[in-house]
Amino acid sequence: MTCLDFIQPLHRATTRDYRGRFAGEDKASCATKAKAFGFEYFDGDRRYGYGGYSYDGRWLPVAASIVKHYRLCPGDRVLDVGCAKGFLVHDLLKVLPGLQVSGIDISEYAIANAMPEVKPHLRVADAVALPYAAGSFDLVVSINTVHNLRLPQLETALREFERVGKRKYVVTDSYRNESEKVNLLDWQLTCECFFTPEEWLWVFHHCGYTGDYGFIFFE
Numbered sequence: 001m002t003c004l005d006f007i008q009p010l011h012r013a014t015t016r017d018y019r020g021r022f023a024g025e026d027k028a029s030c031a032t033k034a035k036a037f038g039f040e041y042f043d044g045d046r047r048y049g050y051g052g053y054s055y056d057g058r059w060l061p062v063a064a065s066i067v068k069h070y071r072l073c074p075g076d077r078v079l080d081v082g083c084a085k086g087f088l089v090h091d092l093l094k095v096l097p098g099l100q101v102s103g104i105d106i107s108e109y110a111i112a113n114a115m116p117e118v119k120p121h122l123r124v125a126d127a128v129a130l131p132y133a134a135g136s137f138d139l140v141v142s143i144n145t146v147h148n149l150r151l152p153q154l155e156t157a158l159r160e161f162e163r164v165g166k167r168k169y170v171v172t173d174s175y176r177n178e179s180e181k182v183n184l185l186d187w188q189l190t191c192e193c194f195f196t197p198e199e200w201l202w203v204f205h206h207c208g209y210t211g212d213y214g215f216i217f218f219e
């Protein structure tokens with residue numbers, strides 16, 4: 001198991017108004033809308049989620065890092081769990097044409113509004129019940145998704161990644177100090193797991209997860 005820091009540089013480049021995001025609207029009501037993972041979460045107002053989830057190529061360096069680190073070759077099979085509109089799937093294919101990339105997401109909205117080029121590679125499914133046979137993928141990646149699961153579902157999902165993937169890479173929100181904890185608590189809308197890196201490693205071990213991992217910190 002290796003800690004791979006492919007995402008945090010991308011995350012640092014985003015400006016966030018931690019305290020002003022909800023503009024006076026009740027945060028519980030915003031979170032309830034966000035957790036439907038529908039239009040409001042992806043393409044509605046920023047207080048409900050992304051505030052417009054559009055392709056801008058920002059996943060290209062991440063895709064390149066993944067391809068390089070895992071020495072992926074044309075024909076290798078990769079699954080993105082929590083693929084949303086398929087941006088990473090698109091960029092993996094751009095970096096390495098010939099890769100066999102699939103994506104699943106629980107959001108019918110995201111899959112319906114996915115990039116046309118990759119739509120045939122995507123399907124609606126739940127991370128806790130992956131619709132694939134054991135060992136189907138050379139690599140399973142899941143970025144910014146598993147912290148949305150409650151602990152029992154998180155365990156099931158991690159065991160699913162183990163079942164279908166030969167290698168695995170999971171990236172999740174975390175915090176290292178009180179400042180990052182407060183920022184995470186302020187910013188998040190859909191998070192169910194609030195763990196330090198040490199706690200995440202404990203969870204991974206407990207769930208039999210043997211893949212690589214990375215953390216997103218709200219610095």
Ligand SMILES: C[S@@+](CC[C@H](N)C(=O)[O-])C[C@H]1O[C@@H](n2cnc3c(N)ncnc32)[C@H](O)[C@@H]1O
Binds near residue numbers: 081
């Ligand atoms: C923060 S977004 C991350 C999307 C994308 N991976 C990225 O990093 O831009 C979280 C994604 O997880 C999906 N999701 C939430 N719960 C899920 C589940 N149980 N199974 C599959 N996808 C799920 C949401 O629909 C959403 O697309």
